[in-house]
Amino acid sequence: MVLMSKYILFAILQGAFILLSVLVQAQDQAGFISIDCGTSGDSSYTDEETGFTYLSDSNFAETGENRDVSAAYKLLTDEKQLWNVRSFPEGTRNCYTLKPSQGKDTRYLIRARFMYGNYNNESTVPEFDLYVGANLWDRVVIKYSWTIINKEIIYVPSSDYIHVCLVNTGLGVPFISVLELRPLNNETYVSTEGPLQLYKRYDFASSTDRVVRYKDDVYDRLWSPFQTDIWKPLNTSLKNDTSISKNSYGVPFAVINTAYTRNRSTSYMGIYWSSTNRNSKYFFYMHFAELAKLKKNQSRVFNIYINGELWYGPFSPPYLRESTIYSFSAIETDSEGMIKIWFNKTRNSTLPPLVNAMEIYILKEFLDQETNQTDVQAILNIKLEYELKRNWQGDPCAPKAYSWDGLICSFDTTNLPRIISLNLSSSGLQGKISPYIADLTMLQYLDLSNNSLSGRVPEFLAELPSLTILNLKGNNLTGSVPPALLERSKNGLSLSVDSYLLGNETSSPPSNNTSSADPGYSFGKNKFVLPLLASGCLLSFVL
Structure with a gap:
C-alpha cells in the first residue's frame, strides 16, 4: 500500500507509446x-x-x-x-x-x-x-x-x-x-495556483558534464549536470534512446539513463538549501528509472521526505521505465527558511534509494489580471489602422502603473480591466473614424478632437452604451451628426462637434486654416466630466 502525506501526489508510470504523437510534434519544432x-x-x-x-x-x-x-x-x-x-x-x-x-x-x-x-x-x-x-x-x-x-x-x-x-x-x-x-x-506541470518559475533542473550523475537540451529533449528544457563525490553514480550501457520507456514528461534519454544512489560511506541521501525568500513556495518533479536488473533477493524501496514529513512512499522505481513523482500543492519552507529533501530506504530494502533527475519550481502567484481581450484586440486594431507611433506596448491596462498613454481603465476584483476612456486628441489621425471603436463597449469618454479625420460621423457612436462624453471638434468630417447622437445628447451624452456638422446634408468642413477657429457646439448638460489619470487615480473636473 502506498502511503501519502498531506500533499496530493501522483506517480506517472505510462510508457513511451502514449507520447508518440506528442514527441513527433515536438521533434519538428511545431x-x-x-x-x-x-x-x-x-x-x-x-x-x-x-x-x-x-x-x-x-x-x-x-x-x-x-x-x-x-x-x-x-x-x-x-x-x-x-x-x-x-x-x-x-x-x-x-x-x-x-x-x-x-x-x-x-x-x-x-x-x-x-x-x-x-x-x-x-x-x-x-x-x-x-x-x-x-x-x-x-x-x-x-x-x-x-x-x-x-x-x-x-x-x-x-x-x-x-x-x-x-x-x-x-x-x-x-x-x-x-x-x-x-x-x-x-x-504536465499542472498548477492551479499560478505559473511555475524554474529554480533548478538537475541531471544527476551526468556522464557528459554538459547542459542537455534539444534535440535530446523534445521540449527543449535545459538540464544542468549535477555531480558530487558524496553519492555513487549509476548508469547503463544502453545506447538506444528508446531503451527506457518514457512517460508524458519525456525526460531525455541522456538524462534518465544516469542516476545517483547512496554511497556506502554515508547513511543518508539528501538535498537541502536555504531559500532567499522565506515566503517562496515550491513544486517538485522527481524523475526515476531503475537502471540495474535486480536479482530475486534484491529490492530497492524507499520513502521521500520533505521538511521532515513523508512526501511519497514507499516507492520502488520500475526497471528501465520513467516514473515521475510530483504534487499539485505548493510546499513551503520550514521555520528556518530551509527546504530539506531526504531519500530513505525502507527497513526491508536491500538497496539504497536512487534518483535520476529533478526539477524544482517556485510558485508565482499572479494577482494582476490582463485587460479584457475584446478591448485588447480593438485597441490594437485602432493602433494599426491609424499607424500610431505611441509607445503602446504590453497589456493596455495592466499593471496599472504602466497602462498606455491616453487610456483610462476600470479595475475591480471581480472583472477584467476594461478601457473606459480613450483620448486621441491631436494625434495626427487621418481617414475615417475607426469602426473598431465600436468594440470598446465600456467606453465612457472618447476624444478624437483636433485631427484630420474625414467622412461621416458614424452611427455606431450612438450605440456605445456607456458613452457620456464625445469630442469630435477640429476634424474634416462631412455630412451631419446622426439623429441618434443628437438624441443621446438630450439624455446625458456631452457631445462636442464643429458647427458645420449641424443642420443639413450639404454641409462641408471648413478649410484647414479655419477649422480650428470654429467654436463648434456642445450638446447636453454643460457639465463635461473629463477623466484624467493622476498617480493611478481617476479625477473628475466639472467645466
Missing part, C-alpha cells in the same frame, strides 16, 4: 518561437547545435536598439544568440509580443536569456524587472559581464498574445539576448 534579440534587420539563421531557426526580433518588438557584445566576450561562448543584445534606453516599459500558433489556454515554457558582454562599453551591469503579461516574473540581477542568466517560466496565457516586458527600475538600461517559447504537453 509552435516553437526562437528569437535572437538584437540581430540585424529581418534576418534569420539555423543554429547548428539545435537546428532551431532563430529569427530577428524586428517583428516582435517596436522599440530598442541593436548592439553587439564586446569582441572579448564572444570568445567565451559559441552560442551565436549571445553575441548581440537588444537594449532599451528609452521608456520605462518595453515589450515583446508573442503570438504562438497554439493560442491561449496552452501550457508554454518561456525562456529569456541575458549576457551583458559590456555591449555599451560602460562595464556596468544593469538590474531590471522582467514581466510576463501583467505580472512581475522576476528581477534580472547580473553579477559579471560574462554571466549568462536564464529565466524560465511555465505559463498558460488567457489570451492569444503573450507579452514579455522589460521594465527600467533606475539601475541601468534593460537588455535581452534571447527569447524562446516552447509549447508543452498540457497534462
Whole structure:
C-alpha cells in the first residue's frame, strides 16, 4: 500500500507509446518561437547545435536598439544568440509580443536569456524587472559581464498574445539576448495556483558534464549536470534512446539513463538549501528509472521526505521505465527558511534509494489580471489602422502603473480591466473614424478632437452604451451628426462637434486654416466630466 502525506501526489508510470504523437510534434519544432534579440534587420539563421531557426526580433518588438557584445566576450561562448543584445534606453516599459500558433489556454515554457558582454562599453551591469503579461516574473540581477542568466517560466496565457516586458527600475538600461517559447504537453506541470518559475533542473550523475537540451529533449528544457563525490553514480550501457520507456514528461534519454544512489560511506541521501525568500513556495518533479536488473533477493524501496514529513512512499522505481513523482500543492519552507529533501530506504530494502533527475519550481502567484481581450484586440486594431507611433506596448491596462498613454481603465476584483476612456486628441489621425471603436463597449469618454479625420460621423457612436462624453471638434468630417447622437445628447451624452456638422446634408468642413477657429457646439448638460489619470487615480473636473 502506498502511503501519502498531506500533499496530493501522483506517480506517472505510462510508457513511451502514449507520447508518440506528442514527441513527433515536438521533434519538428511545431509552435516553437526562437528569437535572437538584437540581430540585424529581418534576418534569420539555423543554429547548428539545435537546428532551431532563430529569427530577428524586428517583428516582435517596436522599440530598442541593436548592439553587439564586446569582441572579448564572444570568445567565451559559441552560442551565436549571445553575441548581440537588444537594449532599451528609452521608456520605462518595453515589450515583446508573442503570438504562438497554439493560442491561449496552452501550457508554454518561456525562456529569456541575458549576457551583458559590456555591449555599451560602460562595464556596468544593469538590474531590471522582467514581466510576463501583467505580472512581475522576476528581477534580472547580473553579477559579471560574462554571466549568462536564464529565466524560465511555465505559463498558460488567457489570451492569444503573450507579452514579455522589460521594465527600467533606475539601475541601468534593460537588455535581452534571447527569447524562446516552447509549447508543452498540457497534462504536465499542472498548477492551479499560478505559473511555475524554474529554480533548478538537475541531471544527476551526468556522464557528459554538459547542459542537455534539444534535440535530446523534445521540449527543449535545459538540464544542468549535477555531480558530487558524496553519492555513487549509476548508469547503463544502453545506447538506444528508446531503451527506457518514457512517460508524458519525456525526460531525455541522456538524462534518465544516469542516476545517483547512496554511497556506502554515508547513511543518508539528501538535498537541502536555504531559500532567499522565506515566503517562496515550491513544486517538485522527481524523475526515476531503475537502471540495474535486480536479482530475486534484491529490492530497492524507499520513502521521500520533505521538511521532515513523508512526501511519497514507499516507492520502488520500475526497471528501465520513467516514473515521475510530483504534487499539485505548493510546499513551503520550514521555520528556518530551509527546504530539506531526504531519500530513505525502507527497513526491508536491500538497496539504497536512487534518483535520476529533478526539477524544482517556485510558485508565482499572479494577482494582476490582463485587460479584457475584446478591448485588447480593438485597441490594437485602432493602433494599426491609424499607424500610431505611441509607445503602446504590453497589456493596455495592466499593471496599472504602466497602462498606455491616453487610456483610462476600470479595475475591480471581480472583472477584467476594461478601457473606459480613450483620448486621441491631436494625434495626427487621418481617414475615417475607426469602426473598431465600436468594440470598446465600456467606453465612457472618447476624444478624437483636433485631427484630420474625414467622412461621416458614424452611427455606431450612438450605440456605445456607456458613452457620456464625445469630442469630435477640429476634424474634416462631412455630412451631419446622426439623429441618434443628437438624441443621446438630450439624455446625458456631452457631445462636442464643429458647427458645420449641424443642420443639413450639404454641409462641408471648413478649410484647414479655419477649422480650428470654429467654436463648434456642445450638446447636453454643460457639465463635461473629463477623466484624467493622476498617480493611478481617476479625477473628475466639472467645466
